[in-house]
Amino acid sequence: MADVNFKAEDGDDRPVGPGGRLVREPLSERDSPEAPYIELLFFAYRDFISDPDAVLVAYGFGRAHHRVVHFVNRHPGIRVADLLDILKITKQSLGRVLKQLIDGGFIEQVQGPQDRRQRLLYPTEAGRALALRLIAPQERRIGAALDLLSPDERRGAEQFLKQIIDAGERDKVARLIGR
């Protein structure tokens, strides 16, 4: 408990703690008109991620593995540097999970044909199978959501998400996802 403690009903003459007086009013609609969207994004992502999480435990993998498996399957032959740019993590973080996926036989590295310094990443058949298992429940979830929307509304969902992406990243992402 905080050292400044008191009953909830004892009004305005309460002691003032180190952080100032207590605030009893919720963040107003004026302070944060978009709060519902902010929170929807949080809740949607929370549940969206929970589907593949359940699959991953069976393999002893985590979310980091999921991301790598996903993008390697979507872009077979992707360079390590490009994967790092997509995930926005350090090569040390990637290296750890990548090694496990290679050791497990889900991904293989192929020396780049032009530039032999490159290690192009390809899924194995097992890697492809894993990717499909991971994406299946998300397909269902997204598909069911889109089924309820009109064409205009779908466009809205897509545009909204695109505009939330950093301006400097939008073109790259658009190319990546093929839109």
Place this chain on the structure above:
Amino acid sequence: MADVNFKAEDGDDRPVGPGGRLVREPLSERDSPEAPYIELLFFAYRDFISDPDAVLVAYGFGRAHHRVVHFVNRHPGIRVADLLDILKITKQSLGRVLKQLIDGGFIEQVQGPQDRRQRLLYPTEAGRALALRLIAPQERRIGAALDLLSPDERRGAEQFLKQIIDAGERDKVARLIGR
């Protein structure tokens, strides 16, 4: 490198590793028609989260603190149990960050007036100020995205996110966000 290694150009008679043959074809549009939406959600969330992250480092806090500060400010007097249900984490995980926020003077606990076992959570003035600083860049980001959408399209964005939430959670979330 994987023990099974070879040049990228040497065709179909390649050795078969423990995960099966290499797969060179991208995940097809048929396998995953909603892949663009899946990835948009990933990229949007990635960047959406990066705004408050920058603010948090100045306080020595992380994303876990952000979530707690946010929901306590949106619902002053929230019970610990309800916060756990929103965040879907364990009380041990919450306890750690909550203690730091209380010690730092950003949140205070008040004994429940009816049920004195409860510790109702309130932001201090400092806690409110932090919440406002954290939400400001997200407000701008979301606001700018919504500005580009028609009413129909906005509805689409909102409905899409709502439908991605677990069916059993939707009503609770709707009440929570006031929609």
Place this chain on the structure above:
DNA sequence: AAAATATGTCAACATGGCTGACGTAAATTT
């Protein structure tokens, strides 16, 4: 020949999840 690039690796550290066990005060049930 020198410099830059693509990648890998070692060591150490921080955050924030988790489980399991146990404790305490207060409310509820019997």
Place this chain on the structure above:
DNA sequence: AAATTTACGTCAGCCATGTTGACATATTTT
């Protein structure tokens, strides 16, 4: 009144995944 349940806190330890910094190697570019 006693027993049980509930709300919350806490200790200890583990794991996944992010970080920085330094250094190594092979290859390409200058």
